[in-house]
Amino acid sequence: DQQVKQNSPSLSVQEGRISILNCDYTNSMFDYFLWYKKYPAEGPTFLISISSIKDKNEDGRFTVFLNKSAKHLSLHIVPSQPGDSAVYFCAASEWGNTGKLIFGQGTTLQVKP
Amino acid sequence: DAGVIQSPRHEVTEMGQEVTLRCKPISGHNSLFWYRQTMMRGLELLIYFNNNVPIDDSGMPEDRFSAKMPNASFSTLKIQPSEPRDSAVYFCASSSPSAGGISDTQYFGPGTRLTVL
Numbered sequence: 001d002q003q004v005k006q007n008s009p010s011l012s013v014q015e016g017r018i019s020i021l022n023c024d025y026t027n028s029m030f031d032y033f034l035w036y037k038k039y040p041a042e043g044p045t046f047l048i049s050i051s052s053i054k055d056k057n058e059d060g061r062f063t064v065f066l067n068k069s070a071k072h073l074s075l076h077i078v079p080s081q082p083g084d085s086a087v088y089f090c091a092a093s094e095w096g097n098t099g100k101l102i103f104g105q106g107t108t109l110q111v112k113p
Numbered sequence: 114d115a116g117v118i119q120s121p122r123h124e125v126t127e128m129g130q131e132v133t134l135r136c137k138p139i140s141g142h143n144s145l146f147w148y149r150q151t152m153m154r155g156l157e158l159l160i161y162f163n164n165n166v167p168i169d170d171s172g173m174p175e176d177r178f179s180a181k182m183p184n185a186s187f188s189t190l191k192i193q194p195s196e197p198r199d200s201a202v203y204f205c206a207s208s209s210p211s212a213g214g215i216s217d218t219q220y221f222g223p224g225t226r227l228t229v230l
Contacts, residue, residue, distance in 0.1 A: 006155075034218075043117070043204050043221025044156070089156055099144055099208070100169055101219065105155030 003027045004092050006104035013111050019077040021107050023090035026071065030092040034101065035064060035075050038087040047088075048075070080111045115139075117222035119205050125228045131193040134225045137186055138207030146219060147180055147190050148204040156204070162188065195229045202226050 005024045013019045023033075031052040036044035050057040050064045050073070057064050063076045077084055087108050091101040118137040126132055138145045146161040160170040162182045170180070177196070182188040192199055206219040 002154075036221075041223065043206070043223050045221065046218045049218075091156075099146075099161055099163060100158060101146075102158070103148075103156035105153075 002105070003030075004090060004102050004104040006088075006090060006107045008107050009105070010108040010110070013080045013109065015082055015111055015113050016079045019075075019080045019084065019109055019111065021075040021077075021088050021090075021109065023073045023075075023104055024071060025073075025092050027092070027094070027102075028071070029094045030102075031095045032093045033064070033066060033073050034091045034093075035062075036089045036091060036103075038089065038106070044089055077109075080109075082111050082113050085109055085111050117205055117207055117220055119203075119222035119225050121225060122223065123226050123228075125230065126195055127230050128196055129194045130229075131191065132195045132199075132227060132229075134190040134203050134205075134227070136188045136190070136205030136222060138188070138205070139209075139220055140186070142207035142209045142220070143185070144208045144210070144219075145182060145188050146206040146208075147188070148206065148221075150202040150204060150224070159190070192227075195227075197229045200227055200229050 003026050034049040035047040037047045038044040048059050048062050048064050050066050055066050066073045087106045089103050089106045091103045120135045144163050147159040149157050159172045160180045165182045180190045202224045204224045206221040208219045
């Protein structure tokens with residue numbers, strides 16, 4: 001039933017190393033994908049997005065990769081910093097239904113100093 | 114800009130009581146969303162409004178849940194009667210339209226943590 005899945009509930013990485021967060025989806029009609037970041041006691045905030053016409057989008061230390069054939073996307077954070085410790089949600093939407101985002105369960109990232 | 118405002122931030126109530134959560138979207142945003150976050154299911158979209166009109170309420174769990182948006186600056190999510198399984202964090206988000214049919218960035222409020230005893 002979950003159309004967007006984040007199979008790793010948590011990830012621990014050393015400061016300065018790469019963090020890779022993964023997300024899989026089942027709905028082939030999804031054509032826009034987003035990552036949100038959430039700190040405790042705050043709402044999620046938008047981080048980075050990618051449309052299905054691309055396979056990579058980069059913004060500073062954050063890069064999102066999209067593999068449409070595998071229905072898989074990943075978020076790379078390089079280098080990881082302790083301030084990146086948060087819950088990361090991936091989300092997806094269909095063309096023509098841009099108001100409706102389907103979120104995954106989230107992955108808790110801990111970056112150790 | 115104050116961002117999306119939600120009240121209360123915390124609510125503790127007893128089973129069977131009515132609960133009303135409130136949201137003020139960012140001024141100028143014409144879409145408003147209600148989400149529920151649980152450990153098991155992550156962030157679930159409950160309902161969203163466009164120009165104060167409900168567009169999709171397929172995520173509303175059951176008839177005990179209802180949402181209204183009487184004007185562009187205010188929305189409520191009501192649970193009546195509440196049950197322990199409704200305990201979760203409820204988020205409100207808003208967005209403004211963009212060109213090209215690209216998904217609009219949603220801005221989330223801080224959430225309301227609901228505990229039903």
